[in-house]
Amino acid sequence: MKKIVNLIFAGLLFLGHATLADEPTAVSPEQLLxxxxxxxxxxxxxxxxxxxQSSGLIAxxxxxxxxxxxxxxxxxxxxxDLRKMQSSPDQAVILVCRSGNRSGKVGALLTQKLGMKNVYHLDNGLQSWLKAGHPVSPNCIQVACK
Structure with a gap:
């Protein structure tokens, strides 16, 4: 009986990792930096x-x-459009939204549907960035804010 329970547990762990492999990894504000x-x-x-406009952007x-x-x-x-921004096809991409919900969904689509690698998203979005006390830059007119 113990072997059966261990096999079921191992199978569940494997399945969990298999589905997570196609999901973008959530990163903290410190990991993003x-x-x-x-x-x-x-x-x-x-x-x-x-x-x-209302909250600015990460530098x-x-x-x-x-x-x-x-x-x-x-x-x-x-x-x-994203690929035009990348310096190389394997450049890591970190997606940011307000709460992490949209960036997680977009990241999942990119990894699952388009097979993109190195896609991450900011866990809890810009809210976590601000809560951690990190600054934002004002919104710019250009596509790139620098």
């Missing part, structure tokens, strides 16, 4: 223009709105 500095990670803010992040005003998302077009 380290990845940005040490790995040249591309930080992409997927929020709306109004959100950028050196790039703006690429994910959803249109009707809530539609075109993953192929969005990924094509």
């Amino acid at each position: 380290k990845m940005q500095q040490n790995q040249n990670a591309l930080v992409v803010d997927i929020r709306t223009e109004a959100e950028w 050196d992040s790039r703006k690429l709105q994910a959803f249109d005003p009707q809530g539609r998302f075109d993953p192929d077009q969005w990924a094509a």
Whole structure:
């Protein structure tokens, strides 16, 4: 009986890891900073223009709105625009939204549907960034805020 329980438990662990492999990894604000500095990670803010205006952006992040005003998302077009921002196809990408919900969903689509690797998202979004006391830059007119 103990062997059966251990086999079931091992199977559940394997299944959990198998589904998590296609999900973007959530990173903390500190991990985002380290990845940005040490790995040249591309930080992409997927929020709306109004959100950028109201709360600003993480320094050196790039703006690429994910959803249109009707809530539609075109993953192929969005990924094509994202690839233009990357310095290389294997450059790590960290997605940012307000709470981590949209960035997690967009990251999952990119990894599952388009097979992209090295996709991460900021856990609890910009809210966690601000809660940790990290600064934001004012919204810029250009696509890139620097």
